[in-house]
């Protein structure tokens with residue numbers, strides 16, 4: 001029986017291994033983590049990751065061929081294939097702060113693999129045991145080389161290791177669906193007999209449920225590593241491209257939705273990820289663009305690094321110009337004024353506020369002295385305060401948030417914000433009542449008829465805004 005162990009029971013490792021266990025009943029899967037509370041949560045009825053369908057998958061396999069454990073060493077030592085799925089955030093301090101990925105967790109996982117595996121270097125039959133180590137975390141290109149060096153330094157003589165890159169591409173909010181039916185599974189390895197055999201071992205696992213033509217397994221290790229950060233960088237770049245156009249639209253009277261439709265209508269460009277808004281967010285897009293830029297810088301291609309950094313710079317510009325627009329529209333000051341914020345999650349369908357542009361907008365408004373009240377259908381009061389600031393107020397619904405407010409900002413594209421009774425919202429607000437739509441979800445024409453002053457990203461400006469203010 002093949003044994004798989006995954007180091008890191010996070011947003012990626014947990015769902016990915018649960019689906020793997022579901023689809024491969026003959027494989028024993030252990031997910032391990034240094035965080036005992038994470039493991040306890042995975043073993044409880046309240047999973048630490050909220051994804052549609054995930055509870056059912058975990059319930060079907062936990063106790064059968066899926067386990068969650070804090071006994072990292074034992075499960076790593078037993079495994080034939082070890083997935084490494086730990087966090088690789090952008091460094092907060094030290095060399096490369098704000099630019100380079102922090103590989104401390106990743107290195108500690110590599111050391112765990114090396115020492116646990118070395119302690120059980122002989123298989124039951126007494127032959128030299130080999131382990132396939134799979135990078136699942138997003139890592140800078142050529143990280144596998146460092147992994148190999150750590151493994152060799154810790155007893156590679158007694159035990160054979162082969163490092164394979166198999167990055168995860170699922171989207172938050174649709175993780176289970178994406179994992180069950182992926183667009184592609186990418187597996188990169190060394191072009192040697194041992195490398196090809198390690199890739200085959202991982203390929204055989206996915207072949208239990210993924211059609212052959214979707215498994216890309218002839219890629220080099222470096223291409224696979226680079227593909228993950230490049231894929232996220234391309235997504236971020238599309239958002240920044242359309243957002244850069246949105247700023248020009250506001251300055252010239254063009255409408256970004258019309259432009260995006262015309263541009264995306266060209267099959268070579270495609271129409272996905274072309275919605276203008278207050279900026280991209282989430283735990284990985286910015287991290288991966290910065291990781292790519294840093295790799296360019298370190299590899300001596302400074303111009304390419306600068307190109308990718310501009311993707312992040314435009315995103316920062318989009319958030320700060322939104323805050324400036326709110327302040328300038330409301331007579332240049334929000335000090336002491338109540339501002340309602342609808343939506344804190346970085347996209348609809350998730351309760352995740354990591355890297356969310358809404359968080360930065362809230363902080364910007366608080367910085368200018370506004371009294372901010374937020375409402376998000378999936379973000380708890382505790383999480384909102386922790387994510388933004390202790391002094392943010394949290395409402396139970398959109399109407400309560402808007403009650404008595406001078407301005408209302410829509411920052412996540414939840415469907416319920418399209419369907420609000422805006423007449424009721426208007427009645428509860430101060431005059432003039434401002435709506436700042438950071439996601440283009442409201443019907444601006446209708447709201448103007450009701451008496452709102454409306455700003456929508458990339459749309460022709462309301463008379464009030466174009467006369468009274470300059471952004």
Ligand code: ADP
Nearest residue numbers: 008010011012013033034035086087105108109
């Ligand atoms: P991701 O979104 O990439 O899955 P998370 O932060 O959700 O990232 O999860 C990463 C998990 O990896 C965390 O639960 C963390 O405790 C765990 N982890 C980090 N380093 C190690 C390690 N050396 N051994 C075991 N688990 C680790």
